[in-house]
Amino acid sequence: MLRLLKIELFKLKHSRSVKVISSIYFILITFIALIASIEFNFGNIHFRVADQGIFNFPFIWHFNTYMAAILKLFLAIVIVSLMSNEYSYRTLKQNLIDGLSKKEFVLSKFLTVLLFASISTIFIFIVTLILGLSFSDYNEIGIIFSDLEYIAAYFIKLVAFFSFCLFLGVLVKRSAFALGFLIVWQVIEWLLYGLMKWQFFRDTEIADKVALFFPLNAMANLIKEPFSRLGVIQTAANQLGENFTKDYAVGWLNILIVIVWTFLFVYWSYAILKKRDL
Amino acid sequence: MENILTINNLTKKFGSLTAVNNLSFTIEKGNVYGILGPNGSGKSTTLGIVLNVVNKTSGDFQWFNGDISTHDALKKVGAIIERPNFYPYMTAVQNLKLVCKIKEVSEAKILEKLELVGLSDRKDSKFSTFSLGMKQRLAIASALLNDPEILILDEPTNGLDPQGIHQIREIIKKIASLGTTILLASHLLDEVEKVCTHVVILRKGVSLYSGSVDAMNASHGFLTLQSNNMELLEQALKGNSAFGTVKREGEYLIVYLNQPMDATEVNKLLFEKGVTLSHLVKRKESLEEQFLELTKQN
Numbered sequence: 001m002l003r004l005l006k007i008e009l010f011k012l013k014h015s016r017s018v019k020v021i022s023s024i025y026f027i028l029i030t031f032i033a034l035i036a037s038i039e040f041n042f043g044n045i046h047f048r049v050a051d052q053g054i055f056n057f058p059f060i061w062h063f064n065t066y067m068a069a070i071l072k073l074f075l076a077i078v079i080v081s082l083m084s085n086e087y088s089y090r091t092l093k094q095n096l097i098d099g100l101s102k103k104e105f106v107l108s109k110f111l112t113v114l115l116f117a118s119i120s121t122i123f124i125f126i127v128t129l130i131l132g133l134s135f136s137d138y139n140e141i142g143i144i145f146s147d148l149e150y151i152a153a154y155f156i157k158l159v160a161f162f163s164f165c166l167f168l169g170v171l172v173k174r175s176a177f178a179l180g181f182l183i184v185w186q187v188i189e190w191l192l193y194g195l196m197k198w199q200f201f202r203d204t205e206i207a208d209k210v211a212l213f214f215p216l217n218a219m220a221n222l223i224k225e226p227f228s229r230l231g232v233i234q235t236a237a238n239q240l241g242e243n244f245t246k247d248y249a250v251g252w253l254n255i256l257i258v259i260v261w262t263f264l265f266v267y268w269s270y271a272i273l274k275k276r277d278l
Numbered sequence: 279m280e281n282i283l284t285i286n287n288l289t290k291k292f293g294s295l296t297a298v299n300n301l302s303f304t305i306e307k308g309n310v311y312g313i314l315g316p317n318g319s320g321k322s323t324t325l326g327i328v329l330n331v332v333n334k335t336s337g338d339f340q341w342f343n344g345d346i347s348t349h350d351a352l353k354k355v356g357a358i359i360e361r362p363n364f365y366p367y368m369t370a371v372q373n374l375k376l377v378c379k380i381k382e383v384s385e386a387k388i389l390e391k392l393e394l395v396g397l398s399d400r401k402d403s404k405f406s407t408f409s410l411g412m413k414q415r416l417a418i419a420s421a422l423l424n425d426p427e428i429l430i431l432d433e434p435t436n437g438l439d440p441q442g443i444h445q446i447r448e449i450i451k452k453i454a455s456l457g458t459t460i461l462l463a464s465h466l467l468d469e470v471e472k473v474c475t476h477v478v479i480l481r482k483g484v485s486l487y488s489g490s491v492d493a494m495n496a497s498h499g500f501l502t503l504q505s506n507n508m509e510l511l512e513q514a515l516k517g518n519s520a521f522g523t524v525k526r527e528g529e530y531l532i533v534y535l536n537q538p539m540d541a542t543e544v545n546k547l548l549f550e551k552g553v554t555l556s557h558l559v560k561r562k563e564s565l566e567e568q569f570l571e572l573t574k575q576n
Contacts, residue, residue: 003379003382007379007380010375010379011365011376014365014367015365015367089363091363091365093331093359093363094363094364095380096329096349097329097359098381098420099349099350099352099353099355099380100349100380101330101347101348104349275333277292277331277332277333278326278331278332
């Protein structure tokens with residue numbers, strides 16, 4: 001296991017583009033902290049984002065993981081090219097000839113995915129902890145470490161998304177096309193949902209139920225948008241007579257679906273590789 | 279003798295095309311093998327299968343008597359297929375370090391092997407800056423890192439300039455002289471003839487011949503003769519059962535021997551018949567002639 005990870009890290013270590021994109025990614029995550037400094041005057045009301053409770057424990061776990069997850073697209077580029085470059089340099093072939101088995105090859109890539117997801121998760125945990133400790137109104141230990149399920153969900157979400165990227169890299173062999181395919185796939189999910197919702201199963205909940213199982217949608221559902229949970233928004237909505245009754249928790253079924261997809265993506269990557277003549 | 283690779287009834291089909299058809303041969307330790315065949319005869323496909331990158335359709339193969347799995351066996355093999363493949367953004371040394379990690383061998387031999395192929399002064403240059411000849415030499419260095427039981431080379435001189443071809447050949451000869459088993463696939467006959475002791479000849483995925491280069495030539499060679507009385511010479515030859523086919527080629531007569539006979543004997547025999555020779559050469563068919571003969575018949 002360690003040997004495979006070492007091989008993979010050695011390949012990454014010397015690649016400048018990997019280093020640049022990864023650095024940008026982690027710098028952007030820390031930039032979430034900059035939201036704290038947004039302040040402006042609206043009429044005679046002084047508005048400061050940090051005072052609106054977004055950095056309060058435990059809400060901050062939800063908010064930060066949601067925001068940081070958007071940035072995963074940067075690392076997706078690294079993961080996709082990690083795989084497709086092996087095709088374009090024809091080094092996949094050479095690695096196999098040198099004595100790596102196809103199983104070991106896929107495993108080494110998946111281990112890298114796990115590593116990237118772990119580092120990103122630890123990173124967001126630390127950034128969030130620091131931000132929270134600086135701005136949160138509640139600082140009791142019990143509250144600080146409640147709702148940590150969002151951190152777990154963040155990790156699972158990243159692993160699943162990167163595994164999807166890995167699979168696309170194996171399937172399509174070209175980074176640009178694989179990333180394009182990722183976007184196309186998102187559009188397909190929306191179209192399917194739209195068709196079911198407004199064409200085939202009108203006025204039923206079937207569309208929503210089926211969409212739960214779409215890979216990208218399932219990943220998105222792991223951490224739901226946190227904005228409507230904010231005090232300001234809630235108050236405003238109440239004044240307008242709207243009432244949000246949304247479940248923001250991380251659902252078990254959702255976790256299960258995403259883990260099954262992760263497994264399938266990795267397995268399919270292996271199956272494709274095994275079947276293909278290189 | 280210790281077997282390094284045994285191939286039994288190996289077949290590979292790409293759709294309706296049969297690239298390798300029921301192929302069997304054995305590679306023994308210490309010999310230098312050549313796989314000969316025209317383009318598209320299945321040489322690279324066969325090597326691809328035993329090197330784990332192409333899936334076989336049927337049949338089987340065994341590395342080192344089948345004691346270990348293919349990918350573990352490949353750690354004891356050095357192989358270069360068609361084109362050198364390395365990470366362009368890494369230097370020569372970095373690329374070789376990666377190969378060491380994959381093969382699970384120590385990195386101690388990197389400089390020694392770079393020296394062997396004459397790349398030590400460029401060891402810290404990025405692979406992307408190398409010329410084709412240098413890339414090919416780096417590939418050889420990489421294949422030698424584990425001091426392999428067998429070195430497999432697929433068209434190692436393809437696309438190189440004469441100087442590059444010469445360098446690669448010298449390296450191959452050097453390695454062969456160290457006693458390493460070599461399997462060399464090529465369509466360049468003189469290349470194989472110069473270094474190989476054994477040959478496997480393929481045509482359209484079928485093996486036409488497999489064995490030693492010497493045994494391949496079952497005939498006793500042929501003579502090229504010339505005399506100032508060609509008619510008398512031809513008569514003398516046709517009247518003797520020791521000689522087979524006689525054919526005229528320009529100013530010379532070519533005659534095939536039916537039994538072992540050296541040039542002195544021939545000269546004496548003809549002189550006794552009143553023929554004085556002005557030209558007498560005895561030789562065996564070159565690999566090229568035998569190869570063309572073999573591939574033509576089927």
